Amino acid sequence: xxxxxxxxxxxxxxxxxxxxxxxxxxxxxxxxxxxxxxxxxxxxxxxxxxxxxxxxxxxxxxxxxxxxxxxxxxxxxxxxxxxxxxxxxxxxxxxxxxxxxxxxxxxxxxxxxxxxxxxxxxxxxxxxxxxxxxxxxxxxxxxxxxxxxxxxxxxxxxxxxxxxxxxxxxxxxxxxxxxxxxxxxxxxxxxxxxxxxxxxxxxxxxxxxxxxxxxxxxxxxxxxxxxxxxxxxxxxxxxxxxxxxxxxxxxxxxxxxxxxxxxxxxxxxxxxxxxxxxxxxxxxxxxxxxxxxxxxxxxxxxxxxxxxxxxxxxxxxxxxxxxxxxxxxxxxxxxxxxxxxxxxxxxxxxxxxxxxxxxxxxxxxxxxxxxxxxxxxxxxxxxxxxxxxxxxxxxxxxxxxxxxxxxxxxxxxxxxxxxxxxxxxxxxxxxxxxxxxxxxxxxxxxxxxxxxxxxxxxxxxxxxxxxxxxxxxxxxxxxxxxxxxxxxxxxxxxxxxxxxxxxxxxxxxxxxxxxxxxxxxxxxxxxxxxxxxxxxxxxxxxxxxxxxxxxxxxxxxxxxxxxxxxxxxxxxxxxxxxxxxxxxxxxxxxxxxxxxxxxxxxxxxxxxxxxxxxxxxxxxxxxxxxxxxxxxxxxxxxxxxxxxxxxxxxxxxxxxxxxxxxxxxxxxxxxxxxxxxxxxxxxxxxxxxxxxxxxxxxxxxxxxxxxxxxxxxxxxxxxxxxxxxxxxxxxxxxxxxxxxxxxxxxxxxxxxxxxxxxxxxxxxxxxxxxxxxxxxxxxxxxxxxxxxxxxxxxxxxxxxxxxxxxxxxxxxxxxxxxxxxxx
Amino acid sequence: xxxxxxxxxxxxxxxxxxxxxxxxxxxxxxxxxxxxxxxxxxxxxxxxxxxxxxxxxxxxxxxxxxxxxxxxxxxxxxxxxxxxxxxxxxxxxxxxxxxxxxxxxxxxxxxxxxxxxxxxxxxxxxxxxxxxx
Ligand code: SF4
Ligand code: SF4
Ligand code: SF4
Ligand code: SF4
Ligand code: SF4
Ligand code: FES
Numbered sequence: 001x002x003x004x005x006x007x008x009x010x011x012x013x014x015x016x017x018x019x020x021x022x023x024x025x026x027x028x029x030x031x032x033x034x035x036x037x038x039x040x041x042x043x044x045x046x047x048x049x050x051x052x053x054x055x056x057x058x059x060x061x062x063x064x065x066x067x068x069x070x071x072x073x074x075x076x077x078x079x080x081x082x083x084x085x086x087x088x089x090x091x092x093x094x095x096x097x098x099x100x101x102x103x104x105x106x107x108x109x110x111x112x113x114x115x116x117x118x119x120x121x122x123x124x125x126x127x128x129x130x131x132x133x134x135x136x137x138x139x140x141x142x143x144x145x146x147x148x149x150x151x152x153x154x155x156x157x158x159x160x161x162x163x164x165x166x167x168x169x170x171x172x173x174x175x176x177x178x179x180x181x182x183x184x185x186x187x188x189x190x191x192x193x194x195x196x197x198x199x200x201x202x203x204x205x206x207x208x209x210x211x212x213x214x215x216x217x218x219x220x221x222x223x224x225x226x227x228x229x230x231x232x233x234x235x236x237x238x239x240x241x242x243x244x245x246x247x248x249x250x251x252x253x254x255x256x257x258x259x260x261x262x263x264x265x266x267x268x269x270x271x272x273x274x275x276x277x278x279x280x281x282x283x284x285x286x287x288x289x290x291x292x293x294x295x296x297x298x299x300x301x302x303x304x305x306x307x308x309x310x311x312x313x314x315x316x317x318x319x320x321x322x323x324x325x326x327x328x329x330x331x332x333x334x335x336x337x338x339x340x341x342x343x344x345x346x347x348x349x350x351x352x353x354x355x356x357x358x359x360x361x362x363x364x365x366x367x368x369x370x371x372x373x374x375x376x377x378x379x380x381x382x383x384x385x386x387x388x389x390x391x392x393x394x395x396x397x398x399x400x401x402x403x404x405x406x407x408x409x410x411x412x413x414x415x416x417x418x419x420x421x422x423x424x425x426x427x428x429x430x431x432x433x434x435x436x437x438x439x440x441x442x443x444x445x446x447x448x449x450x451x452x453x454x455x456x457x458x459x460x461x462x463x464x465x466x467x468x469x470x471x472x473x474x475x476x477x478x479x480x481x482x483x484x485x486x487x488x489x490x491x492x493x494x495x496x497x498x499x500x501x502x503x504x505x506x507x508x509x510x511x512x513x514x515x516x517x518x519x520x521x522x523x524x525x526x527x528x529x530x531x532x533x534x535x536x537x538x539x540x541x542x543x544x545x546x547x548x549x550x551x552x553x554x555x556x557x558x559x560x561x562x563x564x565x566x567x568x569x570x571x572x573x574x575x576x577x578x579x580x581x582x583x584x585x586x587x588x589x590x591x592x593x594x595x596x597x598x599x600x601x602x603x604x605x606x607x608x609x610x611x612x613x614x615x616x617x618x619x620x621x622x623x624x625x626x627x628x629x630x631x632x633x634x635x636x637x638x639x640x641x642x643x644x645x646x647x648x649x650x651x652x653x654x655x656x657x658x659x660x661x662x663x664x665x666x667x668x669x670x671x672x673x674x675x676x677x678x679x680x681x682x683x684x685x686x687x688x689x690x691x692x693x694x695x696x697x698x699x700x701x702x703x704x705x706x707x708x709x710x711x712x713x714x715x716x717x718x719x720x721x722x723x724x725x726x727x728x729x730x731x732x733x734x735x736x737x738x739x740x741x742x743x744x745x746x747x748x749x750x751x752x753x754x755x756x757x758x759x760x761x762x763x764x765x766x767x768x769x770x771x772x773x774x775x776x777x778x779x780x781x782x783x784x785x786x787x788x789x790x791x792x793x794x795x796x797x798x799x800x801x802x803x804x805x806x807x808x809x810x811x812x813x814x815x816x817x818x819x820x821x822x823x
Numbered sequence: 824x825x826x827x828x829x830x831x832x833x834x835x836x837x838x839x840x841x842x843x844x845x846x847x848x849x850x851x852x853x854x855x856x857x858x859x860x861x862x863x864x865x866x867x868x869x870x871x872x873x874x875x876x877x878x879x880x881x882x883x884x885x886x887x888x889x890x891x892x893x894x895x896x897x898x899x900x901x902x903x904x905x906x907x908x909x910x911x912x913x914x915x916x917x918x919x920x921x922x923x924x925x926x927x928x929x930x931x932x933x934x935x936x937x938x939x940x941x942x943x944x945x946x947x948x949x950x951x952x953x954x955x956x
Contacts (some may be wrong), residue, residue: 100879100926101903133901212884
């Protein structure tokens with residue numbers, strides 16, 4: 001700690017503080033405009049001037065000056081006030097001052113400072129800026145006339161997002177912020193720049209003119225898209241979610257969001273939402289009443305040995321628990337979520353290797369590690385805010401990054417990142433080869449010898465010599481050995497991989513193979529170490545923790561669909577899942593849903609699956625209900641309704657409660673009491689309650705019982721002559737099939753595409769945006785071509801998500817599908 | 824006191840008034856002269872053939888009766904304008920804060936005071952009705 005005097009007050013602050021930090025820590029306010037605690041000090045605006053006695057009373061910026069012992073600082077002498085007023089006068093000189101029509105009004109740092117310092121007139125005269133305003137972008141409006149050149153947007157896009165879309169253009173009075181060659185903005189649209197801009201230069205276009213900042217009701221919530229579990233603030237007016245609001249103090253990510261969280265909120269207050277229950281009468285879905293609909297459903301559930309259920313991983317923990325109770329009451333044990341395989345890495349892989357179905361690492365470990373081994377560059381696309389953490393770890397903390405992937409991507413571009421591009425589908429082979437290399441070079445940690453299963457593992461790895469696997473995976477022995485020794489030598493190392501419905505190759509076997517590496521080298525159970533499985537949806541981990549998956553011989557999701565076709569399952573309850581679009585093999589799903597006697601779907605929207613149902617129940621989104629979500633790294637977070645639900649809609653919790661009552665059960669307890677019961681039962685949740693989570697989210701700790709497990713390696717896929725290897729996955733702008741109803745996501749990524757390498761494109765004479773036919777054994781699909789430099793030749797990538805061009809017409813769940821492309 | 828005196832006194836006053844100018848107005852045949860700063864029905868000022876209001880939301884914010892509803896829209900030139908501007912005259916307390924708050928001097932209060940109507944909904948004045956004629 002360093003002692004110093006600020007405004008006659010004796011204070012102390014950590015020695016790496018700036019004057020601004022020290023003052024803030026001690027409750028002394030220094031005005032800032034260009035400073036942001038998340039970004040490196042910049043010192044562009046001179047609003048934060050202070051006087052330091054030791055520097056002969058010179059005025060220096062507080063935000064960039066480190067403190068020293070015994071500093072005597074004054075923050076509010078008349079001279080400083082005068083200087084700050086001058087700064088403001090100069091800023092306002094060319095500023096349009098169109099506050100009445102500027103969406104930033106009321107939340108504008110420049111406006112607030114002008115008001116605080118009572119800058120009512122200007123001693124200078126000059127013309128206003130006449131920069132052209134970018135109205136064309138669907139998400140971000142740029143009006144450089146209002147810019148104060150604080151550089152925050154430039155810096156955040158570079159330092160945290162790692163995209164670098166914006167920069168200073170021109171010099172002197174002409175300086176402005178723009179994109180390369182002054183073109184339009186074509187970036188990740190994470191909106192980070194919008195959120196930090198202190199003035200109205202960068203504005204969220206979907207929210208343009210919708211409301212004033214002060215008229216919005218600010219509701220804290222948790223993002224309803226991916227497993228990162230970012231916290232967000234919804235701006236609500238007249239019971240409609242109009243925008244998301246930036247709060248730099250929210251969550252581990254300090255208010256950073258990705259494009260889905262920031263701009264994909266429209267599904268909540270969409271007018272396409274289902275508003276009334278519907279029952280199929282004479283072959284048509286007709287609007288009905290809850291009483292009728294629930295009666296019909298309860299009638300079918302009763303005595304239901306032939307009942308099965310599929311749920312989306314977006315239900316709350318309380319809803320999963322109650323749904324399970326409902327199904328048990330009906331008499332069935334057949335229920336599952338996420339296509340049955342997207343959770344296998346946890347429920348099967350980690351369960352065997354770590355003795356727990358959760359990741360023994362958290363997102364906070366990313367920046368505390370020394371070496372990151374990321375499997376698939378797609379980690380950035382599936383969990384963008386984790387991607388930001390990786391960016392910051394690499395750029396600010398000098399963490400080493402190696403990416404094992406079947407294509408290059410955003411993460412490959414980070415400084416000193418090494419990307420090992422392998423043959424699609426050979427991840428497990430490489431992980432095994434790494435384990436073998438570690439064993440051969442005797443780099444194992446002492447703790448490994450006492451973990452059961454080591455001899456068997458060693459034996460099973462005999463065939464995975466680094467030289468031997470080259471033909472299978474295309475990674476040289478030197479690279480494998482180097483990575484193995486680096487991983488083993490690093491003091492702290494973390495392995496990260498995403499799972500999801502489109503990542504069918506990221507199986508339990510992959511999880512065990514990755515876990516073996518951590519166990520061999522003792523890289524688990526410590527800060528900055530472990531294996532982090534990024535589960536796909538906002539409550540995928542919760543679904544696993546609540547035990548909502550096939551266990552003890554009950555049917556998993558794909559078996560349930562088969563049983564529908566064969567007639568053993570007669571009633572299928574689908575809560576929020578859209579298998580027709582997101583499960584492999586569309587034809588198979590379709591015939592299963594056709595074959596099943598009775599299909600009930602609870603949904604937000606009339607999805608293609610809901611359209612096939614006999615009863616459709618309109619339910620609530622995350623913003624309309626109370627409950628808890630568990631993020632991929634087991635942060636349990638509480639959500640409360642941000643908007644009132646529709647009059648004729650119910651939460652899933654209410655639906656399950658009502659049905660339990662219809663089946664003659666007792667009225668289930670409130671969600672809070674339900675959670676108390678969960679806390680008493682689920683390992684790691686002890687001591688948590690709605691009341692405590694309301695104040696602070698909490699990690700559910702993971703206890704590890706390590707074991708070496710021999711991963712079963714899938715047979716390598718051979719793509720025949722003239723065929724390409726298709727891998728599926730997620731697009732950055734989307735999450736599951738829900739983001740199709742988030743207009744923000746659809747503005748920038750409205751349709752499916754097939755991404756292919758330049759060499760393949762040249763050979764097939766395909767140009768960007770050409771319509772191409774992609775055909776596989778399973779079928780044929782017409783997609784727009786996207787030719788990129790990141791794809792290796794012979795590999796094509798197709799995202800799922802899209803109903804208009806569902807990839808499951810050509811994909812039956814294989815990790816790698818041989819396809820042919822033609823124009 | 825003589826009981827007749829007050830009566831005579833009263834008669835005197837009455838008699839005097841017969842020769843004075845009457846204070847009552849023969850409304851509606853006669854119209855009152857409304858003072859310039861009278862705060863009657865609002866008017867939306869027009870300039871260049873459109874309402875001056877830029878939908879800045881300051882009047883609904885300042886209004887103590889919360890009776891103004893504004894919704895902003897974006898016109899072809901990307902400018903902000905009031906796509907909805909409504910005042911509920913049943914709730915208005917004619918304080919004039921809205922006029923004071925307006926940063927572009929788009930609002931005024933007219934001498935119009937005859938606001939009686941048949942239906943409650945008729946008291947909600949839409950933008951068209953408020954535009955200065
Ligand atoms: S940026 Fe701030 S000061 Fe400038 S016009 Fe907008 S609200 Fe007013
Ligand atoms: S939206 Fe995100 S990626 Fe795009 S310029 Fe802004 S910060 Fe950069
Ligand atoms: S656009 Fe906004 S954030 Fe970027 S430099 Fe200008 S004022 Fe700062
Ligand atoms: S989608 Fe995921 S990464 Fe993006 S804001 Fe939501 S939780 Fe965060
Ligand atoms: S006069 Fe007063 S009460 Fe009436 S609309 Fe204006 S601000 Fe509201
Ligand atoms: S805040 Fe310190 S120079 Fe801008």
